[in-house]
Amino acid sequence: MASLLASRRRRPFVPADGRLMIVAADHPARGALSARGRADAMASRPELLERLVTALGRPGVDGVLATSEILEDLLLLGALEGKVVVSSMNRGGLAGSVFEMDDRMTGYDVRGTVEAGFDAAKMLTRIDLDDPATVATLETCARAVTDLNRARLVAMVEPFMSSRVNGKVVNDLSPEAVIKSVHIAQGLGAASAYTWLKLPVIDEMARVMEATTLPTLLLGGDPTVSPEETYASWKAALELPSVRGLIVGRALLYPADGDVAAAVDTAVSLVRPTAVAAA
Numbered sequence: 001m002a003s004l005l006a007s008r009r010r011r012p013f014v015p016a017d018g019r020l021m022i023v024a025a026d027h028p029a030r031g032a033l034s035a036r037g038r039a040d041a042m043a044s045r046p047e048l049l050e051r052l053v054t055a056l057g058r059p060g061v062d063g064v065l066a067t068s069e070i071l072e073d074l075l076l077l078g079a080l081e082g083k084v085v086v087s088s089m090n091r092g093g094l095a096g097s098v099f100e101m102d103d104r105m106t107g108y109d110v111r112g113t114v115e116a117g118f119d120a121a122k123m124l125t126r127i128d129l130d131d132p133a134t135v136a137t138l139e140t141c142a143r144a145v146t147d148l149n150r151a152r153l154v155a156m157v158e159p160f161m162s163s164r165v166n167g168k169v170v171n172d173l174s175p176e177a178v179i180k181s182v183h184i185a186q187g188l189g190a191a192s193a194y195t196w197l198k199l200p201v202i203d204e205m206a207r208v209m210e211a212t213t214l215p216t217l218l219l220g221g222d223p224t225v226s227p228e229e230t231y232a233s234w235k236a237a238l239e240l241p242s243v244r245g246l247i248v249g250r251a252l253l254y255p256a257d258g259d260v261a262a263a264v265d266t267a268v269s270l271v272r273p274t275a276v277a278a279a
Contacts (some may be wrong), residue, residue: 003071005116009081013119013154014244017080020062020217023264024249026088026122029067029107032095035254042254051094051253053079054260060268065156065247067091067107085118086156086247087114089144090137093126100157100169101162103137110147111238120154122198125185126162133209138188143223144151145189156247158198158219159185175204198247205237212242227256227263235270245271 014020017054028042029031033241035041042048049070056064063084064074071087074080092104103124113121123141141157150154159181160171172178178199185197197216202208209216218237220230230251237243246267255263 020245024065029091035250058264087113122156125159129204142188149191149194157185172234179211209240217247220251
């Protein structure tokens with residue numbers, strides 16, 4: 001594995017056009033296997049890998065976000081050649097567990113990301129003002145942000161204001177809550193030169209993006225509306241300052257019609273409309 005990592009063809013994190021299209025696949029390691037109403041949609045690893053290989057092979061797709069076992073499978077399949085790779089760090093807050101808010105670093109660490117020759121590391125940063133464990137998550141993420149900045153690797157922070165509603169962790173997607181999470185997240189660590197944000201597409205995105213000057217990628221989540229509505233919301237948000245592209249998983253890997261290639265091509269056309277029109 002080490003020899004394959006060392007010989008892997010790499011590329012700059014940000015391409016010449018300054019835009020990024022990343023496919024995300026780190027959900028299973030947190031026990032989150034559902035997509036579009038199917039509780040076990042991501043349960044089959046061969047199927048997930050097949051969908052990922054299809055997505056990564058589409059023109060305009062820059063790379064992938066995943067945990068080690070997925071990235072190593074993709075490496076063996078040759079799918080990481082010339083791609084940006086983002087390692088996933090904290091997967092300890094298992095979906096539905098009593099300790100879900102304890103987002104411990106159970107995936108990649110900074111050293112592992114550096115040694116693998118990857119380009120960035122992503123951390124989920126859920127903030128529950130009623131949960132004393134949140135401060136431990138903030139401290140751990142801050143340390144990772146500092147170490148990644150010192151290593152000159154991108155620290156990708158995904159913040160949410162979260163709380164338990166009837167025993168279930170719910171992310172507050174109101175503009176006010178997302179803005180508050182942005183301010184907390186961008187202050188983590190002893191440096192921010194290599195810090196990026198990963199934010200949901202919500203109402204009043206123009207107002208949300210006024211909260212930061214950090215480069216930002218938009219996450220797709222698990223859509224509950226029609227593909228047309230989803231794409232329209234992405235398109236509008238992609239036109240905002242600081243927004244550099246998309247980092248989307250289930251919405252593209254498990255589209256409603258099952259056509260992964262078509263879903264990915266649509267997303268690429270939103271990130272890079274000029275390039276697609278020229279082609």
